[in-house]
Amino acid sequence: MLRFINHTSSITNLQFPRHLLHTISSPPLPVSNYATSSSINLSNAFSRCFESVYGGRRLHTATSARNDVDQLSTETPLQQELDFPGGRVKFTAKPVFTSSSSEERTPCYRVLNDNGQPIVDGDSVKISKELAVKMYTNMVTLQVMDTIFYEAQRQGRISFYLTTIGEEAINIASAAALNDNDFVFPQYREPGVLLWRGFALQDFADQLFGNKNDNGKGRQMPIHYGSRKHNYVTVSSTVGTQIPQAVGAAYSLKMEKHDACTVTYFGDGGSSTGDFHAAMNFAAVMEVPVIFFCRNNGWAISTPINDQLRSDGIVVRGKAYGIPSIRVDGNDALAIYSAVHKARKMAIEEQTPVLIEALTYRAGHHSTSDDSTKYRPVDEIERWRGDQNPLNRFRKWIETKGWWSDEAESEHRSRIRKQLSQAIQAAERVEKPPISDIFSDVYDVPSKNLTEQETFLRRTIHKHAQDYPSNVPM
Amino acid sequence: MATNLKRFKEFGSIFINHTNLLRRFSSSSAVLSSVDAQLQPPTTGTGKSINLYTAINQALQIALDSDPRSYIFGEDVGFGGVFRCTTGLAEQFGKHRVFNTPLCEQGIVGFGIGLAAMGNRAIAEIQFADYIFPAFDQIVNEAAKFRYRSGNEFNCGGLTIRAPYGAVGHGGHYHSQSPEAFFCHVPGIKVVIPRSPKQAKGLLLSSIREPNPVVFFEPKWLYRLAVEEVPEGDYTLPLSEAEVIREGSDITLVGWGAQLSIMEQACIDAEKDGISCELIDLKTLIPWDKETVEASVRKTGRLLISHEAPVTGGFGAEISASIVERCFLRLEAPVARVCGLDTPFPLVFEPFYMPTKNKILDAIKDTVNY
Known part of the structure; x- marks a missing residue:
């Protein structure tokens, strides 16, 4: 069952419609005389200094002491509500702290089991044979691309590379569920989105070699792709900085009433940055059509997820910010496709941000500058590369459907290998930018x-x- | 007073109200004026005497009015801003174009970059320059490199970041700083600081329409104190062009923003001692107009730079080095810097920290008599 946890329902009893929240600008502060007063005390302007004067509005409850004996109210505490600037909140007589973690972890949405068989069908979005085959072949292309470019780096032909191994389903299935006019603000492990949109293998190779055909004019390290034509904002190495930018871009789409959203990708490491939190909060307040797509692959270079955060992953943070959120199996292409498809619809129709947390595993090293066997067990890597391999699972499904065969597989792989080898040779020969x-x-x-x-x-x-x-x- | 007022009307110079704050710097007349007869004031519309925040407000109003894809946002801007620069704009243009943001500078600038990258004019307000540092990464690593790193596939040239900067008499550590030098080390952005209402309006409109991201620091001391005749209509003033606001022959003084009024007082006092000072407003700190400063120093043979920011690593150091490179044989004295102390900005010691008129006057005399 595909279900977005709608965190906004809990505050529907606000005294004003939620969509107007951010437009309310008359504060409960005695400031209106600013505009008309001719002699202004400048110190009044330093509102930040004095926030505490106004910010901590004292809450007076009915329980006041008379002599030494408390006069108990006849009202039950739940009949009382606090009407404060953020809405109405019920009182409770119990001094109970909210739990630091929920008893049950947020479940993970999946469509296909490990053997590529649909689990009891919920309401996943049905996809055609053509789309399924296109998705699969793109995943294979991405995998072959990684293998060959990685090898090119090992041979010293390019200076650096970073694979997407293990996250092919996230890359391709999310891209497939978007429209090409949706604006992408990537991190750096999502080249599959660009591949899906038609960025040619030669374009990838030209960027990696930093030749004069590279859109980025040879200025950035390999894998920093970007293309105006494909609405894919150029990658930067900085982690998380793209997230609030996606919110600003989404505001533009909202203002101009485009039938489009922005999508921003980041990892579990990126979810710790200030920019992530800033972006989530801004997006919620401004009610913009942006999809926050977190690839929780368990590792930020060598930092395991348990050193990164103590919440139930990233999905629960949506609740804190008032953003509908879903956790999805990141190695299940059908689940990702459905989740993104619905998220996009929600984002645009309801003008709301949506958070997707995809649980996956970075089955490759962080980059060619990293040897992940130094900090994680090899059998863990092997397990994810084997049992949980997103390509294997999707292949089993399309083979069961009769849409794919061994012959098609080997034909496609050898064709892509050949194209890549030609692309590398061509890119090597092209001169550098002037x-x-x-x-x-x-x-x-x-x-x-x-x-x-x-x-x-x-x-x-x-x-x-x-x-x-x-x-x-x- | 009457003479000065006449001058003010003729040349559109700075007029500063007599206040006790100002007296800290000067025992002389509180009326300051420029005497550069060559300065041609913009002729668009008839001017009214308004203060600096009103001039900023006018510029913002024109920016919103002349481009439907322009937006203003930041902390508290919805109700007019803590310095009243956005007064009335939300009412006139709607709360979708002039709006509050959560209290988070990196969010404001990151949001602004994304908005600008879609082809809008994103005018972000950082409430105080002292609070710009959480956005430093977004400005330095993102806004400044957005065009370059994409090979011009993308740009965020429509971004303008406004922030009140500088001393104000009682701001202490966190309502007084002048962080311009940090941003002058960043290729890809422009740094602009106006000295007066008329300059503020024209330079801000230029910055907003400039196809590159601009950090625009506004001298908050002058928001209310500086009053000047400002054309009512739409006009721009060129970026990266310095202006000689007072001609002289013995020494060149270079500054920007609020410090110019202090420097001008020193020039007036030096004149009484027979020293003729040339005063230059740099206006744009990067990319800066070396040629105007160089031409002046070639004429005078001496250079003094003054800014409120701490002297070490301040932008004065860059000007000094550049001019020594170009005018070494013409210089008759070491380049003087009269700047803030290398301390955090100290509240009760502000009068000691500041590059005051008499500190400048002494440095003028020392340099001329070297």
Whole structure:
């Protein structure tokens, strides 16, 4: 059963409609005389200093002491409500602290079991043969791409690589459930979204080699893809910074009434950043169509999830922010597809943020600069690469349906291998971006200091050509 | 007074009300004026005398009115802002275009980047420059590099971050700082600081329409104190162009923002001692107008820089180094810096911390008599 935990229902008894919450601007503070007063005491302006004066409104309850004997109210505590600026809250006579963790962990939505058989069907979104095959072939392509580019890095042909192994279903199934006009603010382990949207294998290779065909003009490390054409905002290495940006972009979609949402991806590590929390809160308050997609793969480089957080994963944080949320099996492509499909519909139709936590496993190293066997058991990695492999599971399902075969599998794999090998050879041969690309795009037009520095640099290169790589054209 | 007022009307100079705050800096007349007859005030519309926050308010009003894809947001901006800069805007343009945000600077700037990346003009207010640091990562690693790192596939050039900065007489550590130098070390953004109401309006409109992200620091001391005739209509002033606001021949003084009025008082006092000072308003700190400063120092042979921020690592150091590179043989004295102390901004010691008129005056004399 696919069910988003709707955390907003608990506050429907607010005294004003929720969609107006953020528009209420007249505060209960004596500030209106600001605008008209001619002589202003500047110190009044430093509201932050004095927040505590106003912020801690004293709550007076009915229980006041008379002599030494408490006069008990005849009302039951539950008949009383506190009407405070955030809404109405019931009183309780019991000094009970909320639990630090729920007794039961939030369940994880799945459609296919480990053997690729549908579990008792809930209301998952049905997908056609064409879509299923496209999803599967894209997952395979992504896997082959990782294998071959990883190898290219090991051979010293590219400086760095980062695989998506184990998270192919998250990449492809989420992309398949989105529309291509939905704006993506990725972390860095979601190249499958770009692949799904038609970014060619040659485009990937050109970025990895930083040649002149790279959209990013060779300025960023490998795997920092980005494409305006594909509504996929360029990857940056900083973790979590893209999350509030997706909220701002979603606000634009909301204002212009686009039939689209933004989607931002991040990992369990990213969920610890201030930017994640800022973004969740902003999105809830501003009621924007954004999907927060957390790939909880258990590891942030070498930091295991238990060193990262103590809540029941990331999904429960949605409740704290008033955002509908769902936990999904990240290795079940059908479950991810259904969850994202419904999340997108909710986000756009109800103009609300949605949080999706996909439970998965980073089956590869963090990057080519990492050896994860140093900090986690090899059999753990092997188990996830075997039993839980998202491709195997999806393949079993489409094979049962009669939509896929061994022949199709080997034909597809060898075709993609060949294409990749050609793409790498071609990318290697393309020259690097020209020297002028050092100075362009810092601003829309180079400032005077940049022009001077370019002139100086060109003189230096001319004088000391041996100091500089020869494959960068002047 | 009458003469000064006449000058003020002619040249659109800074007029500062006589207040006890100002007296800390000056025992001289409280009326300050520029005497650069070459300054051509913008001619759009007829001007009224308004203060700096009202000028900012006018600029914001024009920005919203002239572009339906412009938005203003930040802490408390919905009701007009703690300094009243957004007064009336939510009422006029709606609470979807002028709105409060949760209290979280990294959220404000991150949100602004995303909004700008979609082609909007995102005008973010950080309530005090002292609180901009939670957004430092978003400004330095994100906004500044957004265009460059994507090879111009994406940009957030529509982003303008406004923040009141500088001393105010009683702000202590966290309502007084001048953090401009941190941002001057970041290629990809522009840093702009106005000195007066007319400058504030024109420079802010330029910053908002500028196709690159801008950090716009507003001298909060002058929000109410600085009153000047400001054209009512829509006008812009060029970025990265410094302005000689007082011509002289013996020494060049360079500053920005609120400090210029203090420097101008020192210039007036120095003149009584027969020293002719040239005063330059840098306006845009990066990318800055070296040529105007260089031309002036070639003429005067001496340079003094003054800013409120601590002297060590302040932007004065950059100006000093650049001008020494270009004018070494023309300099007749070491470059002087009269700046804030290398301490946190101390509340009751503010009059000691500040680069006051007499500190500047002494440095002018020392430099001229070197």
